[in-house]
Every structure is written in C-alpha cells, then in structure tokens.
Amino acid sequence: MSPGADHFARTSASSGTTEELRRSNLARILTLIHRGGALSRAELTRLTGLNRSTIGGLVAELRELGLAFETMPGSGEGNRAGRPSPVVHPSQSVVAIAVNPEVDAIHIGLVALGGRVLKRIRLETEAAPTSREVVEMTRAAIAGLVAGSEQELTIVGIGLAVPGLVRRSDGQVRIADHLDWIDEPLTEMMSAATGHRSVAANAAQLGMRAESLFGAGRGVDDLVYLIGGASGIGGGVVMGGHLLTGADGYAAEFGHTFVTSNGADCTCGSQGCLEAEVTQSELLDAVGLSTAQAELLAGLLEASDDPAVAALVARDVALVRVAVRNAVNLFNPRLIIVGGFLTALFPTGDGLAAEALTTPREELTVALAELGADQLLIGAGELVFSQLLLDPASSMGVELPLVAM
Numbered sequence: 001m002s003p004g005a006d007h008f009a010r011t012s013a014s015s016g017t018t019e020e021l022r023r024s025n026l027a028r029i030l031t032l033i034h035r036g037g038a039l040s041r042a043e044l045t046r047l048t049g050l051n052r053s054t055i056g057g058l059v060a061e062l063r064e065l066g067l068a069f070e071t072m073p074g075s076g077e078g079n080r081a082g083r084p085s086p087v088v089h090p091s092q093s094v095v096a097i098a099v100n101p102e103v104d105a106i107h108i109g110l111v112a113l114g115g116r117v118l119k120r121i122r123l124e125t126e127a128a129p130t131s132r133e134v135v136e137m138t139r140a141a142i143a144g145l146v147a148g149s150e151q152e153l154t155i156v157g158i159g160l161a162v163p164g165l166v167r168r169s170d171g172q173v174r175i176a177d178h179l180d181w182i183d184e185p186l187t188e189m190m191s192a193a194t195g196h197r198s199v200a201a202n203a204a205q206l207g208m209r210a211e212s213l214f215g216a217g218r219g220v221d222d223l224v225y226l227i228g229g230a231s232g233i234g235g236g237v238v239m240g241g242h243l244l245t246g247a248d249g250y251a252a253e254f255g256h257t258f259v260t261s262n263g264a265d266c267t268c269g270s271q272g273c274l275e276a277e278v279t280q281s282e283l284l285d286a287v288g289l290s291t292a293q294a295e296l297l298a299g300l301l302e303a304s305d306d307p308a309v310a311a312l313v314a315r316d317v318a319l320v321r322v323a324v325r326n327a328v329n330l331f332n333p334r335l336i337i338v339g340g341f342l343t344a345l346f347p348t349g350d351g352l353a354a355e356a357l358t359t360p361r362e363e364l365t366v367a368l369a370e371l372g373a374d375q376l377l378i379g380a381g382e383l384v385f386s387q388l389l390l391d392p393a394s395s396m397g398v399e400l401p402l403v404a405m
C-alpha cells in the first residue's frame with residue numbers, strides 16, 4: 001500500500017467535471033501529506049501521476065486554505081535536474097479537539113493535521129463523569145488548550161472517544177456501562193455548548209483507527225486490535241482494508257466475548273465476559289498502583305515475586321488467550337495489535353495467539369500498540385479530520401471558527 005493509503009475514507013465518486021476532479025485531487029494531496037507525512041512536490045507528482053503544474057496549483061490552494069505549508073529541502077535533496085523540490089507539510093495550526101471520558105478522568109487533547117498531539121490534559125473526576133460534566137469540562141478546557149500557541153489555531157471540530165456503544169449514524173451514545181450512561185446525545189450537547197461540529201465513536205475503534213493509520217498497523221489490510229483500559233476491554237477489526245463496524249457501529253466488542261463458564265457478573269448483564277474477568281483495577285491493586293500510575297504496571301508485574309500476583313497474571317493471560325483464539329479463528333487477521341494494560345500481560349506479544357488454529361497462525365504477527373497514551377486522542381482527531389479530508393475546500397469554507405490567541 002502507498003504511504004497515504006486510506007482504509008477508512010470513502011472514495012468520492014467523480015463524474016468527471018473539472019470542478020469535481022479538482023476537489024477530488026485536492027482531497028488526495030491533503031490525505032497523502034496528512035497520513036504519510038511531509039512529501040516533496042516531486043514525490044506528490046510521482047505518487048499521484050498528476051503533472052507538476054497541477055500539483056503546484058493544488059499545493060497553492062492548500063496553502064491558501066491554511067491546510068499546508070512548504071519548506072525548501074536542505075542541500076543535496078534536489079531532483080535529478082538539480083533543482084530542489086519544495087517539501088509540502090500538513091498545517092500544524094489546523095486542529096481537532098479530542099476528548100476521551102474515562103471512569104475516573106477526562107482526557108482532552110489538541111491534535112493537529114498529520115495526527116500529531118500538540119497538547120494533552122487529564123482532568124481527574126471524583127466519580128465517572130456525567131455527559132453534562134464532560135461537555136462543561138471540555139468547553140472550559142478549550143481556551144486553555146489553545147492559549148499560548150505560537151500561531152493562530154483553527155479548530156475544525158471535536159472528536160469524542162467514548163468507552164461504550166455509539167450509534168454510527170448520529171453519534172448517540174446508546175450505552176456506556178462504566179460511565180453509567182444510557183442514550184446520551186453527547187455530540188448534540190457538545191456542539192450546542194461549544195459551537196464546534198462534534199463527532200463520536202467507540203473509543204477502542206478509534207484507538208485501532210489511529211494505530212492502523214499512524215502506528216503499528218500501517219499498511220496492513222487485515223488486523224485485529226485489542227485494548228484494555230480503566231473502562232474495560234475493547235477492540236476493533238479491519239478486514240480487507242475496511243473498518244468492520246457492523247450494521248449500526250457496535251461491532252468488535254471483544255470485552256463482552258465469553259471466556260469462562262461460571263464467570264463473574266458483567267456490566268452487560270451476562271456472566272463470564274472477558275472484561276468482567278480481566279480488569280486493569282485488579283492488576284493495579286495486586287501491585288499497589290493507582291489508575292493514574294497505570295504506565296508502571298508492566299514493570300511492577302515483571303519485578304514482583306509475589307505468588308498471588310503470578311497466579312493472577314497466569315489466570316488473566318489464559319483468559320485473554322481464549323478471546324484471541326476466537327478472534328483469530330473467526331477473522332484470520334495478518335496482524336493483532338495489543339494496547340493498554342493488556343501489554344502488561346503480554347510484554348512481547350509472545351503466546352497471545354497460542355491457542356488459535358495452526359493454519360491462520362502461520363502468517364500471523366502480534367505487535368504492541370505504538371502510539372501509547374496518545375492513540376485514543378489521535379483516533380478521535382481522525383474522526384474529525386476524515387470529514388475535512390473528503391472535501392478540504394468546502395470544509396474550510398463552511399467552518400472557519402478562528403480562535404483568537
């Protein structure tokens with residue numbers, strides 16, 4: 001796959017009019033530098049097959065829209081004729097606000113084009129935040145996030161990564177068990193309170209989207225992603241280059257797959273679900289850590305010589321393997337990406353798929369998530385940027401909420 005290949009954006013059909021073709025080429029160039037990083041005009045010419053003057057015109061338009069800027073390469077990086085080809089970068093002043101409510105905190109970040117997290121904050125909450133609290137705390141945090149930036153920022157929207165079932169059609173949060181939310185019109189509330197277009201999706205699916213586009217899953221068309229966090233275990237599946245959403249957006253709930261008989265009660269009403277059996281809090285408690293110290297978990301589990309800790313880890317490892325066995329046997333992925341606290345159970349990824357059928361395991365690789373704590377914010381930002389990438393000119397024309405610095 002090319003560096004800018006897009007698993008998720010819809011391909012805009014072109015009926016061949018000049019205007020449609022120009023819009024579609026503009027989207028293509030912006031997508032290439034957003035997903036693939038800075039590229040020279042010469043590389044853009046090669047990757048798109050468009051001629052130099054067309055590329056020049058499209059880049060000029062992206063610059064005028066504030067979506068790209070150019071630098072001259074250092075010496076020795078010129079093209080064959082010896083003339084240096086300007087390097088086109090995605091703008092760092094066009095940003096999305098990314099929000100991830102968790103059971104004990106709200107994570108809010110400023111994500112620039114190119115998937116770069118410029119700033120992130122963690123606002124602790126006494127208990128699981130209500131949707132109203134998430135909206136109010138985000139609204140209050142935006143000014144602080146954009147303050148102090150060297151350049152004027154353009155906020156193109158707010159992306160919400162929600163640990164729960166989010167309806168694909170309108171972003172309605174149908175159920176978020178761990179937050180105790182039922183049927184919350186979160187995007188509607190957020191848009192009304194902030195004036196910014198807001199979009200929401202399941203947090204784990206967004207984490208996968210980030211890893212797939214910018215992290216461990218780049219260029220892989222068939223992958224399964226599993227992430228463990230304070231709010232349980234989630235996942236996502238990409239098959240044949242397409243995100244598996246299911247009919248309404250609720251697919252790939254690995255946390256609620258059945259892993260053991262006579263198991264613990266789950267928040268979903270069933271028993272023996274993976275996320276009822278394997279929890280971050282139990283592992284943190286075992287080594288005396290708080291949720292805010294979760295990044296220390298892997299090291300302390302490894303260093304521990306407490307037999308009770310070893311027994312808990314062995315039990316959790318076995319249960320995660322059951323879920324992964326089911327995933328591999330169902331989906332035949334080329335790659336499994338593991339993220340969050342699950343990496344503390346499988347520090348190298350070894351043994352994760354040990355119980356799956358032999359044949360689909362032959363070409364299977366296991367990788368740890370690369371984007372760390374930023375992955376949900378990058379995924380939430382991508383939810384906003386994917387709309388912009390479809391039609392950059394009209395997106396920037398329709399919504400230009402410039403924030404005074």
Ligand SMILES: [Zn+2]
Nearest residue numbers: 256266268273
């Ligand atoms: Zn369940």
